[in-house]
Amino acid sequence: MSIGVGATAALLLFAVWPLAAVLRTALADGGAPLLAELAEPGAHEAWFNTLVLAGWVTGLAVPLGATLAWVVERTDAFVSERTRGATGALLTLPLAVPPYLLAMAWALLGNGRNGLLNRIASAPWVDLYGLDGIVLVLVTASYPFVLLAVRASLSRADPALEEAARTAGAGPVRVLIDVTIPLVLPSMAAAAGLVFVFATAAFGVPYLLGSVASPPVYFLTTRIFRYTTLGGEDMLARAAALAIVLLATSGLAQAASSWLAKRRSTVQVSGKSSRPSLVRLGPLRFFVRAGLALFALTAIVLPLSTIAWTSLAKSFAEPGTLSFVHWNNVLAREETLGAFVHSIVLALLTGALVAVLGLVVARMAKVTRRAGAVVSFLASAPYAVPGTVLAIGLLLAFSLEYRVIVADRVTFALYLPGTLGLLIVAYGVKYLAFGVRGARAALDQIHPSLEEAARTSGAGPLRGTVDVLLPLVSPAVLAAFVVVALPCLSELTMSVLLFGAHTQTAGTLLFELQSYADPPAASVVATLVVGIALVGDFLSRRLSRRRTT
Amino acid sequence: RVEVGAPRVRQQAADTQPTGRVTVYTSMYRHVIDAMKPILAEALPEVEVEWLQGGSEKLATRLDAELTAGTPSADLVMTSDPLWYRRLAEERHLAAFAPIPALAMPRTLVDPRGYFVTSRISTMVLAYNEEHVKPDEVPRTFLDLFDERFVGRVTTPDPLGSGTTFTTLAFLVHTHGEDVMQRMKAVNTIASGGNSSTLTRLESGEHHVGFVLLENVLAAEKRGTPVKWKLPEEGAVIIPGPIALLAKGPNPVAARAVYEVLLSKAAQEKIVDGLMHAPFDTLEPPTGAPPLPKLLDTKYQWTDDFVHAAVDQSQTLREKFSAIMGGH
Amino acid sequence: MSESGLELRAIHKRFGDNHVVRGLEIALEAGEIVALLGPSGCGKTTALRMVAGLETPDSGTITIAGQTVKSDAVDLPPEARRIGMVFQSYAVWPHKNVRDNVAYPLKLAKNGDAGARADRTLELVRLGGMGDRFPDTLSGGQQQRVALARALVAEPKLLLFDEPLSNLDAKLREEMRHEIRVLAKQVGITSLYVTHDQPEAFAVSDRVAVVLDGVIAQVAPPREIYAEPASLAVAKFVGRLSILEGVERTGEGRARVQGFELPVTSATDAQSVVLGVRPEDVRLADGGIEGRVTRATFLGERTELEIETLAGTLRADVGRSTPVHGGGTVHVALDGGRLYATPSH
Amino acid sequence: MSESGLELRAIHKRFGDNHVVRGLEIALEAGEIVALLGPSGCGKTTALRMVAGLETPDSGTITIAGQTVKSDAVDLPPEARRIGMVFQSYAVWPHKNVRDNVAYPLKLAKNGDAGARADRTLELVRLGGMGDRFPDTLSGGQQQRVALARALVAEPKLLLFDEPLSNLDAKLREEMRHEIRVLAKQVGITSLYVTHDQPEAFAVSDRVAVVLDGVIAQVAPPREIYAEPASLAVAKFVGRLSILEGVERTGEGRARVQGFELPVTSATDAQSVVLGVRPEDVRLADGGIEGRVTRATFLGERTELEIETLAGTLRADVGRSTPVHGGGTVHVALDGGRLYATPSH
């Protein structure tokens, strides 16, 4: 319990307090900045665009992710179980790639004037600048959330439910519509909520592809970004006011999705588990395979290889001439190594911190219903706060030194600016939601008697948790660790505001190169980031496979 | 009990010998910083200088937030937006200081009250891709960019995201009237990102003409580029990059010493190596660039009149720009 | 020969190296109920699922009501086989109410009258009036009856049951097995019923097929399979059995063990035999075989004894009034038994 | 009075409005095995979990081996109660091998000799040599024995079982219930055993406590509870029971039904009574009560009959050689019965 209290205190200090600092500025003078912002037509437009964007992204990513999940989990489209597993892994790769890198790649490939695709086709047939392009890129970045959730839910569902429909006379398609989809609807709804929030809070992609469109399109996040870059207290208050709007929007979406998810309880009694019989695709098999391959090529392989390839192209003017000159330049720079070391350390530490804290919070939510619900809300809310706003909150809250004084002596002093600590706090607060989510799902799958057996064997609550619960949830905790560590590896939005003289990260390096010094060198860093992320992803898969045996 | 306050002081302020750590927030390029490090180390062996390098706007956001909270962690700021320094000075966040080298600068490059001086000069020039722009088409003035012949071919950095660009916009509007923005709109100017992404758009041929900082083009020329630059006939927009001492900085004594070294000839030569102009006519311009006096001879002068207008109307100007260009 | 309800011919199925079903053959007459009875892992479920079309046999022919649904040339999908199936886990759809669950097969068959017919089938399984409730508000027994109604409603040619009662508690199980039999007979539907519970198989079926190791060891009506198991393995699986050694044949239909002679049937011609005895053929009687009671378990209506004799351990049931205690010496008479070939260890 | 093993006094527990346990009282002697037998939802599990400390009673006192573990003043956590518990779902930890599972309680008690003692306990539950295997390679019965070994190994003061066998198949269940009893007696440990299966309760325990609606309706040794149930509700729950109406007392220990007189015991002084008859007290006999056989189910060692008489439906068992068929008329004699107050509908 004391761990729970500690976790709550940490949450209040590191998550709630900085946000409160932001809100306070937004609500200064009786809410003047908020009211002023609400009266702005520009704000209305940004809000409207955000809703349209999030709506489209959700509307496309959910069916796409769910379809892919079904194909991977339930059809005979694969030659062997190995290819099934490999395809599943390949399709979740985008999770390991920062969305703004995807946007960079797509900007190169698909800008309306001279994107590579258009150059190859010698005709302007794609234009990814503007809302359409942003939607598409965000869809390719976010469908894996749905894929993972629906796959998990499909593999948990009692196959007899679907088989009963088959024997009742329904063909595979009818089964899909009448039984499978309703069964996975709750998990689809939950994933839809996540995707909606993801799209609402997205910054990099809307900025990179929206501001160069003609006319440019703005969203809540990019408008907030402008306010923050323009500087001044007034602007900060405006940004905070918009952040409230953003938070409310994504909060509503979250609430709606969890309402939808809970409305019909789908008790998934699993009897003796048998592998469900796979849907035989017959002649469609070829088309499904071709479709999968085409999708993986365009949505995953193409953008990633574009990034790698630009890093080798001599300049943007002559994309055909390859050389290692940028690689040599980047690798020769003193700070490159430092930045990557920092990022890897940050990713590992934050991943570990969030995985553990997420577990603690999820556990609290299970043990003490009401308090737990509040705490898990607090832990999940910051994900919906734009990184810029969160970073400003942290700057406002932690530019001062906090001293704990016992017996009139300073016993503990906390001063974060310029340290990796501040970045860990920022990343941790932002991504805690993932940790809580993962841990909750894992805990729900563990029969309470396993832990009770430890108690009756003589283990106290802590001991029981360590000896029984932790080992059992460790695959899920590892997954949460990876899901958090990957975006931290390349985090950009918050890092550029919070890094210190000695704490440059891969993200800030990338940003610096991209926007000031040397754009081709940025592709090198991007390639490195993606490479490290893919290696990390691969290693964690290996590790978790070993664990589950 | 919990106490909240300024962090522990790292060095006694009364100490007149410059020692300890000095933190500089700067938007200078990293290779320039790297080149300056040995100079500082030699001149001030007791002082450890920490460079926090980042975009001007990011650093401004960060410092604003720190100042709002009460304590800046920087001693010196050295970024590129003169208007912001004026606001900092008015809000009394800066300490007045007159370093000796500043006496040799052209007076237009020095704040008369001594709150900041120029440490380097960036120049906004015309740029075009020679593969796409015929010789007789090449723009000659800023206004030329927004001519009918360039419809859909113009790009600039985003004035709302980049300080140097905002300054340029303010000068154009101040000099030619608000009509300029209408003309930008009329040719579908894409104003996005920073100078470097603008250069990228020009290099790749996505756009053909625009304005961009001279230093970016010079750097590109070094590695080979189809983008050429041109000084506008009426003169370039020059953006002095100020340096200033923060009033509440943690280590003012050492900070002053660093301030002076950064303006020394040795350090300023590194600025020139970094393809920017130093604020002294005694120093050579960067290779291929016009000499300083030629630059300063421009229609776009930092008069009080302009500065007041730019500061007072910065908000309205931004709003108008947004409204005209679309988006906001 | 009467009309055929279901025929399996030479069915084989492997999972990787595991040859699970090894030439299974069985034929059901129309309207007949046959129970597949066998130990866990013997391939019962696999066989049933192949009949349903949920699993594909490696080879063999399956014919339902005269129509070949699976052969080398034909392979109908489950939905075209006109079957009804009841699963161990009920598999009642949680997102549909009871009526919609039951009406679903009718709707698929474009039956206009679906709701009304579903209600009538619900009456049949004694769930009248529950049509509007959702499955999560029903008890296990009620859910299983919904599943049954759903399987029956479209008048399939064949009903398949995979341990439909093993998630229910003992009392309910006894009630339901009777209900299932009555219903299937009333509707006159051919049924294949998988279970590993012997009394359940006996109570529900016309014939019992004992499946051992992927083949059918014996198919016969309950009485026959109980009284005349084809082998020791079948005998052991069908009801309790005590095995006595040191047995000699003493003539046609007679044998002697421990000096005690008794009437026997024989499953073998072998000379080296063991004697299988059912508990109800063991009586306490003076002058019988001597033994020591090693366990006496009072179970209510009967007390189960374990009696150690020189020939082996005997299990016997005695009424509650018989005074026996663990450790005492008793004499037992055997009323009958069956000879089996001595198993080779 | 002998040493106390477990005592529950006036235990109450509500879940919201649901008053689940309503003043439960029971005392076990040291070394005694008591089964809590009752229908689903009557509060057995809740009671057991309160003894374990996994659930907190609203009021009442719990004493284990003389030590008060829960009262108004005291509330020991589960780990301090010195109990062993066996769960219905086995709750064997999948990430530890068998030995580590069993050794865990010893390791917590800082017992240096943990591995060796775990191995000895594994021998006891007949899993010797399986220490290195992981639970997912074990059958259900083996897993449950691991759980049992884990509960026994640290020599707790009290063993708690919550339907430990209901996930196992019938044959295994019969074996295991005997094993559990033998082991508990061998170690001499006080045990509380929750089940809703009557034969299991009888086979495993010294005394059976029938729980109905959150209170204990009767505690007595199996024979007594079977022969002399305190009420009709208890009688119905403990074994099969037929109820006949139109009964009149004809003297001390005698009653008449349908003109047929029989010896009875009595659970009530009321004049308006019904007669409860056990199947084994029903015999086919000329001159008995006339009835029609409405169902005859051959189950192997016995055939279960349902006989409709004018006084009510009788259930009877007959041997396999008795020739009866559904629909025939029979006469039955009753060897005994018990009178209960007529239930008020």
Ligand SMILES: Nc1ncnc2c1ncn2[C@@H]1O[C@H](COP(=O)(O)OP(=O)(O)OP(=O)(O)O)[C@@H](O)[C@H]1O
């Ligand atoms: N999809 C499958 N893949 C691999 N092996 C399988 C599969 N399905 C069943 N088996 C194996 O085939 C054998 C027979 O399984 P089946 O389910 O038919 O047994 P069963 O007789 O129904 O047993 P139970 O009484 O336990 O349900 C088992 O050894 C099982 O492990």
Ligand SMILES: Nc1ncnc2c1ncn2[C@@H]1O[C@H](COP(=O)(O)OP(=O)(O)OP(=O)(O)O)[C@@H](O)[C@H]1O
């Ligand atoms: N945590 C809980 N919250 C609310 N109600 C509960 C809780 N646990 C049990 N109950 C309710 O208390 C009653 C008794 O439950 P309990 O589990 O003790 O029954 P049981 O006798 O063990 O039944 P079974 O034989 O089905 O296991 C049930 O109505 C159940 O729904």
Ligand SMILES: [Mg+2]
């Ligand atoms: Mg099976």
Ligand SMILES: [Mg+2]
């Ligand atoms: Mg229970």
